[in-house]
Amino acid sequence: MPRKTMIEAIRDGLDVMMDRDKRVVVYGEDVGYFGGVFRCTAGLQAKYGKTRCFDAPINESGIVGTAIGMAAYGLRPCVEIQFADYMYPAYDQLTQEASRLRYRSAGDFTCPLVVRMPTGGGIFGGQTHSQSPEALFTHVSGLKTVVPSNPVDAKGLLIAAIEDPDPVIVLEPKRLYNGPFDGHHDRPVTSWSKHELGEVPDGHYVVPLGKAAIRREGAAVTVLAYGTMVHVALAAAEETGIDAEVIDLRTLVPLDLDTIVASVNKTGRCVVIHEATTTSGYGAELVALVQEHCFYRLEAPIGRVAGWDTPYPHAQEWDYFPGPARVGRALVEAMEA
Amino acid sequence: MADSAPLRFHVPEPEVRPGDTPDFSKVVIPEAGSVERPPVDAEPESIRKLAFSIIRVLNRKGEAVGPWAGALTDAELTDGLRHMMTLRAFDARMQMAQRQGKTSFYMQHLGEEAVSTAFRKALEKGDMNFPTYRQAGLLIADAYPMVDMMNQIFSNDHDPLKGRQLPVMYSSREHGFFTISGNLATQFVQAVGWAMASAISGDTRIAAAWIGDGSTAESDFHSALVFASTYKAPVILNVVNNQWAISTFQGIARGGAGTFAARGLGFGIASLRVDGNDYLAVHAVAKWAAERARSNLGPTLVEYVTYRAGAHSTSDDPSAYRPKTESDAWPLGDPILRLKNHLIVRGIWSEERHKQAEAEVMDGVIAAQKEAERHGTLHSGGKPSVRDIFEGLYEEMPPHLRRQRQQAGV
Ligand SMILES: Cc1ncc(C[n+]2csc(CCOP(=O)(O)OP(=O)(O)O)c2C)c(N)n1
Numbered sequence: 211m212p213r214k215t216m217i218e219a220i221r222d223g224l225d226v227m228m229d230r231d232k233r234v235v236v237y238g239e240d241v242g243y244f245g246g247v248f249r250c251t252a253g254l255q256a257k258y259g260k261t262r263c264f265d266a267p268i269n270e271s272g273i274v275g276t277a278i279g280m281a282a283y284g285l286r287p288c289v290e291i292q293f294a295d296y297m298y299p300a301y302d303q304l305t306q307e308a309s310r311l312r313y314r315s316a317g318d319f320t321c322p323l324v325v326r327m328p329t330g331g332g333i334f335g336g337q338t339h340s341q342s343p344e345a346l347f348t349h350v351s352g353l354k355t356v357v358p359s360n361p362v363d364a365k366g367l368l369i370a371a372i373e374d375p376d377p378v379i380v381l382e383p384k385r386l387y388n389g390p391f392d393g394h395h396d397r398p399v400t401s402w403s404k405h406e407l408g409e410v411p412d413g414h415y416v417v418p419l420g421k422a423a424i425r426r427e428g429a430a431v432t433v434l435a436y437g438t439m440v441h442v443a444l445a446a447a448e449e450t451g452i453d454a455e456v457i458d459l460r461t462l463v464p465l466d467l468d469t470i471v472a473s474v475n476k477t478g479r480c481v482v483i484h485e486a487t488t489t490s491g492y493g494a495e496l497v498a499l500v501q502e503h504c505f506y507r508l509e510a511p512i513g514r515v516a517g518w519d520t521p522y523p524h525a526q527e528w529d530y531f532p533g534p535a536r537v538g539r540a541l542v543e544a545m546e547a
Numbered sequence: 548m549a550d551s552a553p554l555r556f557h558v559p560e561p562e563v564r565p566g567d568t569p570d571f572s573k574v575v576i577p578e579a580g581s582v583e584r585p586p587v588d589a590e591p592e593s594i595r596k597l598a599f600s601i602i603r604v605l606n607r608k609g610e611a612v613g614p615w616a617g618a619l620t621d622a623e624l625t626d627g628l629r630h631m632m633t634l635r636a637f638d639a640r641m642q643m644a645q646r647q648g649k650t651s652f653y654m655q656h657l658g659e660e661a662v663s664t665a666f667r668k669a670l671e672k673g674d675m676n677f678p679t680y681r682q683a684g685l686l687i688a689d690a691y692p693m694v695d696m697m698n699q700i701f702s703n704d705h706d707p708l709k710g711r712q713l714p715v716m717y718s719s720r721e722h723g724f725f726t727i728s729g730n731l732a733t734q735f736v737q738a739v740g741w742a743m744a745s746a747i748s749g750d751t752r753i754a755a756a757w758i759g760d761g762s763t764a765e766s767d768f769h770s771a772l773v774f775a776s777t778y779k780a781p782v783i784l785n786v787v788n789n790q791w792a793i794s795t796f797q798g799i800a801r802g803g804a805g806t807f808a809a810r811g812l813g814f815g816i817a818s819l820r821v822d823g824n825d826y827l828a829v830h831a832v833a834k835w836a837a838e839r840a841r842s843n844l845g846p847t848l849v850e851y852v853t854y855r856a857g858a859h860s861t862s863d864d865p866s867a868y869r870p871k872t873e874s875d876a877w878p879l880g881d882p883i884l885r886l887k888n889h890l891i892v893r894g895i896w897s898e899e900r901h902k903q904a905e906a907e908v909m910d911g912v913i914a915a916q917k918e919a920e921r922h923g924t925l926h927s928g929g930k931p932s933v934r935d936i937f938e939g940l941y942e943e944m945p946p947h948l949r950r951q952r953q954q955a956g957v
Contacts (some may be wrong), residue, residue, distance in 0.1 A: 235747060261747045267777055272736050272770035279740025279754070281676070282725065285747065287740075301768070307733050313724035313940045315718035318706045320942070352940050376940040420945065464945030 214410040217387050218283035218360035220250045220326075223368040224288065226414050228258050230391035231286060234372060236263045238273060238290030238326075247292060248328060248387055270300035274325060275478060277307050281323040281377075288372055291327040294381060295341045300325075308377040309352030323377040324368070329357070330438050330485050331527050332385030332395065340522035341487035342437075347379045348463045348495065354378040354419055355462045359386065359440040360407035363460055366417025374419060383437040393445025395528040422466035424473070428455035431479035431544050434470060434496050436460065439483045439532065446537035454481075454541060462492055467499060474504040479544045483532055488516040510547030513540040548804045561796035561802055565866060567824050569876035576878050579606035579825075580613020580774075587839040591817040598808035598818040601852055604827040609888035615831040621895045627668065627826050630688045630888060631660035631883045632905060635914045637683070637693065638857075641700055644916070645714075645861045649924035650712050653682050658856030658874065661826040662787055662880035664688040666755070669833030670723065674751045677738035680715050681787065684755050689722045695911065697919035704929030705922040711935070732758055732765035735784070739774045742782035742840070752841040753781040761792020763807055764800040772848075776814035779845035783836045784811070786848065789855035794868040811848030823853030824879040826886045852879065893951065933957045 214222065227234045236251055242265040245252025253264040266273045270291055277287035291297045297304070304325065312319040331340035347355045354376060358364035364382065371378035385391050388487040389399040390407065402408030425440055435443040440458045446453040455473050459465065474480045480500050482493040497512045515532045523530055562570045582602045604616045611617065616909040619627070638655035645653040650755045654665070663684030670676070676685050686696060698705040700714040708718060725741075728734055738756030745752050758768055763786055775782055786807045790797050801807060813816035817839065821832040829851065836847035856874035858865050870876075872916035890896030923929035937944065944952075 223757055267773045269770045269773055272739075272774050275733065275736030275767060275770060276740025276743055276774050279737035279742070280744035280747075282737065283744035283748075284740045285744045287744075302730065303733060303736075303767075306730050307728060307737065311726060312942070314708065314712055314716070314728075316711065316722075317939055318707075318718045318720045319726050320663075354941075422830075464947060467946060 211409040211411055211465050213408040214361050215388050215402045215408070216358070216361045216364045216382070217248060217250050219365040219410045220368055220382065221252060221254070222410065223365035224251060224254060225257070227288070227369055228262060230414060233260070233284065233286040235280060235285050235287045236289070237266045237287070239266055239268055239292045241265060241290050249463060250326070251290065269499065270296055271303055274303040274308065275302035277323050277325070278311070278321055280305060281312060281321045282319045286322055286372055287487060288324040288326065291325060293339050294327040294329040294343050296340045297325070297327055297343065303347070304347070304353065304377070304379070305350045309350050311374065314350060316334045320375060321377045322375050324371045324380060325500070326380045326382060328384040328387070329381040330383045330385055331522050331531055332391070332438065332522060334527060335522070336524040337521035340527065342381070342484065342517070343380055344462055344486060345490060345492045348492055352377070354375070354464065355381065356460060357437040357462065358385065358460065359383070359437055359458050360390070361402055361410050363408055363417050365410055367419070367460065368412060368413055370416045373416070378419070381437065385438045391441045391532045393442040395531070395533070406439055411439060417460065419461045420464040420466055422460055422469040423458045424455060424469070425458045426454065426456040428453040428477065430454060430477055431541055432457060432470070432473040433476045433479060433541070434459060434480065434482045436462065436484065442532060442534055442537055443483060445534040446541055449534055450541050450542045451540045452545060467503070470500065471503045474500055475507045477481045478507050478509040480504070480508070481515065481537070481540045481544050483515040483537055485517050485531060487519045488514065489519050491516050510544045513544045515540045559798040560789045561798065561869070563873070565870055565871055567866065567870055569870045569873040571876055571878050574878060577601055577603065579603040580616065582613070582615070584614035584835070585599060585666035587835055587842060588844055589817065591764070591812070591815050594817060598820060599761055599806055601820050601822050601833055602828050603822040603825055604831060605885050605889050607717065609885070609892040611827055611889060615828055618831055618834060619827060621893070623668065624886070625888060625895065627665060627786045627830070627837055628883070628886050628896070629908065630664040630684065631826070633912065634660045634664060634684050634687050634909045635883060636908045637687065637696070640912050640916055641697070642861065644700070644924070646689050648926065649920070650714050651925055652861055653700065654860045655857045656681055656684060658877070658881065659787065659789055659823065659853050660684060661829050661886070662823045662851045662853060665728045665826045665829035666673035666785070666833045669830055669837050670755065673723065675723050675738070675741050675752065676755045676757065677734035677741065678727060678757045679731070679734065679759060679762070681725060681759070683715065683717070683794055685724055686717060686719065686722055691722045691724070692718055693915040694918050697916055698922060701919055701922070701924045701929065703919065705919070706931060709935040730768040731762040736767045736771040736774060739771045739780050739782050742780040743774070743778050746778070746781055751841065753783070753837060755783045755785060757787065758786040759787045759792060760786060760790070760797040760807055761795055761800050763810065763862065772811060772814045772816065775846040776816050779843070781840035781843070783833065783840060784816070784848040787853065788850050789853050791855050791859070791869070793863060794861045803807055806850060808848055808850035816846050816848050818848040820850045820852055823851030823881055824882040824885060826882060827889070854879065857869065
């Protein structure tokens with residue numbers, strides 16, 4: 211099996227789908243000729259031509275707004291917002307238009323649209339290239355939101371998103387774009403090619419939306435994580451020696467609640483982690499769900515580790531980022547309670 | 548710098564307010580027939596002045612004159628008159644139904660009937676409109692069942708949209724009418740995307756975007772111009788300038804200078820202004836723009852100069868912000884009267900026929916209303932099911948919605 215970085219896997223996913231389905235159209239800022247600032251779309255314009263993969267004006271509302279029109283027409287637009295931080299001008303189109311076309315027209319018009327955007331910190335992007343806006347999407351009915359943590363999932367989830375009949379937001383953790391992350395910022399990035407999760411199957415395959423993956427089995431405490439934080443959770447479990455079960459949610463909406471509930475009912479303890487700011491973050495939703503469904507099995511308060519409620523700082527990003535030390539402390543606390 | 552005068556802040560104001568004498572003296576109305584008709588492949592640069600004039604066909608005597616005249620047959624013209632009369636009668640009945648508490652809200656088209664009904668006839672089957680809330684004439688002129696429009700307005704158990712949308716926010720793919728959003732201007736850029744998709748697919752269908760003068764201030768209007776001009780999208784960008792955005796006069800969205808059509812010039816988009824109360828002129832310009840789009844010549848921006856003679860909606864009282872008699876002073880007249888007079892001059896219509904037609908049209912509307920009301924109105928009779936709240940958000944219902952539907956007991 212070929213070994214790929216997440217970027218290569220995403221490009222491969224786009225390639226597979228553009229080849230299979232003439233309706234798939236890929237565009238966004240710098241996406242066409244140059245192949246995107248992260249090179250996810252490199253080579254696609256040369257292969258599929260300018261009408262299937264092209265550069266868009268710097269106008270996020272326009273990118274998503276036109277994509278909605280294309281999707282309503284019957285194409286399968288897969289657009290890129292250059293950084294998740296710049297989706298705010300498109301937020302109205304995403305949350306009030308894309309999310310609702312099917313519902314408000316009673317199925318007369320649908321919106322099979324994919325919006326990809328690099329998210330999260332860990333590349334010294336400062337406060338405008340590091341945000342994790344997932345809660346702004348999960349709060350909106352009618353959208354689906356996915357966050358891959360490795361190249362295999364990145365390709366499989368992207369293909370599932372493109373094939374999905376409804377609008378899907380794909381948040382791509384840019385810390386994982388070029389290689390695996392062992393949870394620590396001070397160690398060199400090793401290539402995905404040396405990492406077992408980097409083995410990406412050729413051709414078409416799907417990682418279904420709405421299905422979590424158990425990345426590490428354990429009996430003492432359940433850790434709920436997604437994207438970059440999956441790797442932090444694994445590092446924290448190794449370092450504390452706590453028998454933690456690490457669940458990679460992969461899709462935030464629809465959420466695989468069954469897997470979560472089964473795990474917490476087994477372990478009786480739970481720690482939730484994410485990179486986005488704490489207050490009203492997606493972790494709050496996870497805590498509420500675990501409390502609703504597992505209250506009588508819980509042996510400790512549910513722990514929550516997340517980014518601070520401040521903009522993402524440039525120089526101190528590793529103090530902002532919930533690293534293995536903070537997650538480890540939360541695991542210890544959960545065990546001691 | 549020390550002796551600079553203090554800066555002053557400027558807020559545009561309309562010429563008149565309630566109690567004043569209506570004044571449209573600043574609206575320059577060229578004579579019917581006086582504006583050139585360029586070939587559809589004219590370079591936008593070469594027809595810049597069409598963005599500042601007003602294309603008109605019907606003159607004061609009811610004659611069709613000039614280079615934009617002559618495209619419609621007798622039968623098409625009488626159909627057009629009937630569509631406008633139907634829309635007006637429909638509005639009257641639905642306005643009354645709202646007053647009677649049969650629905651929550653209604654928006655009428657009084658004075659603007661020509662814009663959407665004439666435009667529809669310039670499009671072909673399969674073309675897609677992205678309307679806002681004052682283009683029901685697109686449906687009426689395309690023979691969409693009036694009963695279904697009323698079912699939607701009454702949110703009854705035959706409402707094609709299952710009670711989910713505010714009254715008048717229709718949707719019909721089959722009739723080229725995109726689902727309406729309450730969020731102004733969002734549809735404008737979506738129309739451009741639809742047109743881009745049609746071009747990408749090598750299709751022959753074109754799109755039409757619709758927006759009001761006030762809503763052109765939204766960023767999505769400008770986004771749409773960027774995308775339409777960049778990709779030469781086969782789209783007609785329609786701005787309905789009915790002078791008012793609720794209580795706000797059109798100068799607030801436009802500033803003191805230029806026209807709404809002129810907004811297209813900086814983008815290299817062919818831009819025209821047309822008399823929105825002249826059925827023949829609207830149709831001719833729409834046809835010109837549609838032919839241009841369909842021939843891969845790119846987008847056209849059309850400003851319809853018209854006047855909202857009624858209230859903005861059933862929640863509005865225009866006498867609070869403009870002179871009561873302003874609509875009578877509107878220099879472009881009433882679109883129905885103007886077409887009626889033209890048909891009489893043409894010798895294919897008469898006062899008697901008109902009266903008779905009015906009665907027939909009203910009978911049809913009343914019959915449709917009776918049928919719709921048999922299915923229920925907002926507060927009485929059949930209602931869409933509570934299950935419909937949860938259905939159809941996603942193609943397949945995700946587990947959390949299934950749980951919530953169970954909690955709701957349906
Ligand atoms: C984004 C947004 N802002 C505000 C409103 C409230 N609103 C509804 S209609 C309207 C005026 C629109 O005026 P115009 O575009 O001129 O159209 P007209 O009603 O005159 O046909 C406003 C402000 C809205 N629906 N959407």
